[in-house]
Amino acid sequence: MKKPDGKVVLLGDMNVGKTSLLHRYMEKRFQETVSTVGGAFYLKQWGPYNISIWDTAGREQFHGLGSMYCRGAAAVILTYDVNSLQSLTELEERFLALTDSASADCIFAIVGNKVDLTDDCALPPDENRPEKSVASCGSKVRKQVRAEDAIALYKKILKYKMLDEKDVPAAEKMCFETSAKTGYKVDYLFETVFEMVVPIIVRQKAEGPPQTVDITDYKPAKRTKSGCCA
Ligand SMILES: Nc1nc2c(ncn2[C@@H]2O[C@H](COP(=O)(O)OP(=O)(O)OP(=O)(O)O)[C@@H](O)[C@H]2O)c(=O)[nH]1
């Protein structure tokens, strides 16, 4: 198998459509999924680089694995369902801390999926939620999460990471709305992220492998009679 040069990780609550987005992008189709167990990855050739894209499980019981998947990640795609405000809240409360193990210059994208289920009439900013947000709008359901909510989360992430807005891509550029079902903006999402991770991959390669201890190199020290190590 080809060795990946860089890593992109999809995080988010169960059922938001992480696996479906990845299928849509890699296989160009939408098919029924089963809830992910642990994690899985695809390898994508992007120019001269191989990028691994990790699909993680949103289920609580696999939460502990999240920071392992994020280790050294060049980009994290935080995914929510535009029809569930809770799924956006969870990104901040449950998933953001998992990205502590990502690369220091990691790119963050926030993705609201399942826009095909909503009508195109977002709530006006002063409208109270949640009662009014479940009201229908045209033939479809009114979107429960507004683009501004995602942008606010992006800004909170910058604060959490102690990053200055002028040093990172603009919030409006990094908040996406997609539909894995219709394919709406799915290619655009992944390709925008890939473009942005290339400089990170170049830097990571120039710096060499991370300074971690390889336990396969470990040779136990000889013991002396007194029980101390020689
Ligand atoms: N209408 C619609 N349904 C979607 C979309 N994306 C995913 N779904 C459906 O939502 C459900 C969950 O999708 P998954 O892709 O399995 O969700 P997940 O985030 O991978 O969930 P976990 O693996 O449990 O973390 C499935 O029934 C999908 O068919 C979308 O864009 N539109």
Ligand SMILES: [Mg+2]
């Ligand atoms: Mg899944």
